[in-house]
Amino acid sequence: MGSWWGKPVDDTPDDVTGLTAAQIQLIRDTWQVVYKNKRENCFTIFRILFTDHPSTRTLFRSMEDVDLDAPGEFEKNVAARAHMVRFMHSFATFMDTLDEPADLRQLLYDLGKTHAKHNVQPELFDALGPILMKALPKVLDGKFTPEVKTAWLAAYTFMGTHLKEGVEEGQRQLADTK
Template sequence: MAAPLFYQQLFTLDSGLRPLFKTDIELQAMKLMKMLRGALDLLDQPDELEDTLHDLGARYSEYGVRPRHYATVGAALTTMLEKSLGGDFTLETRQAWVALYHLIAATMLNGAAHATFSSAA
């Protein structure tokens, strides 16, 4: 399964992220795959995708996820995909995933910023 590779890479890149994950890592891995599948399923519904990611970013900020963590997650995701897909992880595939992750991260960061602003008001 690809998700354990993601978490292995994530915690190798930043072991300080481990305490943010309160649930069993196998359950967390299933949630990650469900979230990625959901994002892919909503690509043709950009408004719904944006709302979903905005809410997710707000919720993650409450769990302690900070803007600096998004780059680490992106690097771990790219490594996971590269190791999982092997030769099928072409330059074009990499570019598509990187672009998608940038969209996901930017939208989630926007949701986190609005949640922080709203809770400070």
């Protein structure tokens, strides 16, 4: 596979992330499609989360009484919209640092630690990978190729690992303060 400049792209997986340069480019290209309609696409992701894992709604006090089947009710929830903005901006930062593995690892770890304060369990991040795999074909339409799927799975494997490590460390720190 060639790059924009016609030079061959190094397809050696990174020692830290396991991602190749070609996979990083696929992820970034498809992320631009997702991010173009960030609010709508984020609601798609969270609707899948809340439908497939209803217990997660308790982590969002403002979501406990929202009827996901009532047209527009979820989207009118100001607290939900604010969280969606934070989620998408965090993900955008992750996409920007895919080729800076040490920075990305630290960002993920730190975000995981902050989630421990909200009683998020590490297993939730295991669920997010399949949720993304369910949402991405919907938001990317025909752009969700087998290569794109493989790249996103590899990226999320790395991301989920470090998010969970951060949550676990945050839980240990919270337990030590009790």
